[in-house]
Amino acid sequence: MYRILKKKILNPTVTQMEIEAPLIAKKAQAGQFIILRVDEEGERIPLTIAGCDKVGGGVSIIFQIVGGTTMALNEKQEGEYIQDFVGPLGTPTHLEGLKKVAVVGGGVGCAIALPVARALYERGCEVTSIVGFRNRDLVILEEEFRAYSNRFRLVTDDGSYGEKGNVCAPLNEFLQAGETFDEVITIGPLIMMKFVALATKPYAIKTVASMNPIMIDGTGMCGGCRLTVGGETKFACVDGPDFDAHLIDFDEAMKRSRMYAEFEAEARENHCNLYKKEK
Numbered sequence: 668m669y670r671i672l673k674k675k676i677l678n679p680t681v682t683q684m685e686i687e688a689p690l691i692a693k694k695a696q697a698g699q700f701i702i703l704r705v706d707e708e709g710e711r712i713p714l715t716i717a718g719c720d721k722v723g724g725g726v727s728i729i730f731q732i733v734g735g736t737t738m739a740l741n742e743k744q745e746g747e748y749i750q751d752f753v754g755p756l757g758t759p760t761h762l763e764g765l766k767k768v769a770v771v772g773g774g775v776g777c778a779i780a781l782p783v784a785r786a787l788y789e790r791g792c793e794v795t796s797i798v799g800f801r802n803r804d805l806v807i808l809e810e811e812f813r814a815y816s817n818r819f820r821l822v823t824d825d826g827s828y829g830e831k832g833n834v835c836a837p838l839n840e841f842l843q844a845g846e847t848f849d850e851v852i853t854i855g856p857l858i859m860m861k862f863v864a865l866a867t868k869p870y871a872i873k874t875v876a877s878m879n880p881i882m883i884d885g886t887g888m889c890g891g892c893r894l895t896v897g898g899e900t901k902f903a904c905v906d907g908p909d910f911d912a913h914l915i916d917f918d919e920a921m922k923r924s925r926m927y928a929e930f931e932a933e934a935r936e937n938h939c940n941l942y943k944k945e946k
Contacts, residue, residue, distance in 0.1 A: 669752040670781050670939050672725050674745050677807040680732050681775055682741050683717065689724030691716075692768045697786040698760030698779075698909060700879065702724065704751040705739045712736050713904060715779040715879050716755060723832045725754070729778030729807075745878075757908055760852070760877075762786055769814075769841070769848045771834050773855025774805065779879055781808050781815070781852040788815040795848070796820070799859070803828035834859060835866050842870050847880050850875060853912060861917035868913050876912035878903035878920070 673685040675746050677797060691701060700715045718727040732741050754930045760783050772780030777798050788794045796816035800806050801824045813819050820837040821829035832835070838851075847870075853863040854877040878894060892903035897914035902908065 668748040668750065670748050671743055671745050677729065678805050681729060681807055682732065683727060683729045685725040685727050686749070686752055687724055688726045688752050692719040692721050692724050695719050695726065695755040696759035697762070697782040698877065699755035699757045700726065701752055701754030702756065705736060705743070706750050706762065708749065708769055709739065710736050717778045720780055720865050729775065731775040757904065760909055762790060765849045767793045767794050767849050769797065769838065769851045771838060771851060771853040772798045773834055773859040774800060776855030777808050779877055781811055783852055784812060785815040793817050795841065799834040801825070835862050838863065838866055842866065848872055854879070857917055857921045860912060864912035874912040875909050876915060877908050878910060879908045917933050
């Protein structure tokens with residue numbers, strides 16, 4: 668059993684928790700993930716490690732409430748316990764030798780982008796962070812990104828906060844002005860990462876996409892995170908989650924991700940009904 672040390676509501680659909688897991692905190696690196704179960708009968712879900720307190724032994728996770736399991740997790744409070752918390756898993760994000768990087772995050776994907784930006788910044792890399800959200804109410808981790816970025820741009824689709832537009836607008840602005848980056852790292856909705864890759868390709872800038880958003884069971888057995896990279900079949904959880912964004916078949920990945928929408932809706936409905944009965 669693993670104790671919940673802290674819980675913080677970041678926005679109406681996104682929650683941050685710190686779980687007491689000192690062995691994971693000691694070894695985890697940016698880009699890796701854990702697998703958890705809320706209780707003995709719960710399903711296993713992968714969540715990216717958003718940060719670690721290597722001294723205190725806490726591991727931060729940030730999750731969006733989208734299905735029955737994340738609803739159950741969100742009902743847990745500080746001091747309570749979850750059943751399983753396993754990791755660190757996945758290949759860490761490659762950071763060696765990078766001197767100038769643009770980190771582009773969208774929505775809850777910013778929870779994955781932040782530890783990457785932080786790790787790069789602490790290594791002395793010049794970090795340009797670009798983050799995007801649908802509106803002001805959904806903005807998360809702004810101050811944290813500012814703390815670990817040499818340059819920071821925030822955009823919202825409706826212009827209710829920051830600049831109006833999507834993340835490609837400031838990225839294109841930098842590229843068209845002749846800005847060069849050793850690498851662009853993008854994490855967020857599949858459609859966003861697709862267009863980030865399209866923006867950087869004409870400039871031949873290496874671009875890495877984190878495919879965490881399509882992971883389901885985190886072991887490669889379910890096949891849900893299967894994708895095509897450079898004509899070869901890969902699994903995000905065991906081969907990644909980071910891949911060359913210019914080689915990913917994003918259209919195929921987006922089509923597959925929509926296959927589970929009905930199951931998620933059914934899980935939410937079942938959990939809500941069970942919760943009402945218990946009350």
